[in-house]
Amino acid sequence: EWWASQFSYEKYQGTTERLFTWNDMNEPSVFHGPEVSMPKDNLHGSDWEHRDVHNIFGHYMHRATAEGQIQRSGGNARPFVLSRAFFVGSHRVGPIWTGDNHASWEHLRMSIPMLLSLNVAGYPFVGARGTGLMTRYVEREN
Secondary structure, eight states: OHHHHTTSTTTSTTOOSSOEEEEOSOSOBOSSSSSSBSOTTOEETTTEEHHHHHHHHHHHHHHHHHHHHHHHTTTOOOOEEEESOOOTTGGGTOOEEOOOOOSSHHHHHHHHHHHHHHHHTTOOSEEOOSSOSSOOOOOOOO
16 A cells, blocks of 8 residues: 555656556565575565565565556556566566566577466566667677
8 A cells, every 4th residue: 555655646746647667676686695586585574485475575566556556547547567576466467577688699589488488377468678788788890
């Protein structure tokens, strides 16, 4: 409820009626450790290991963002909320993308079966970053 309320016109001042949101990095992450994510045996509460809730967090953020946009429109809008983190049922909320990659043929080749597998699993609106993010651009000489 709190996250959804942050999209109201009073709190998100200067926004227009048409709002499109990209939830990036919407899963708990720790970049300076043995794993790219939080340690999988990290405990949440008293007995939930991080490996059990990592993707659920992203799903609920995705869902709360969409609910916030619906609330701000008075129930009239069908929001567009793109998310990187997802879980079972996220296809009901909005599109997902598969995260950062390199601008290389190898990564393009890997993205095609990944996207098709997500389609078969019930995620109809998915995408990959085709231009890559982690590639250094080098000027060509003419």
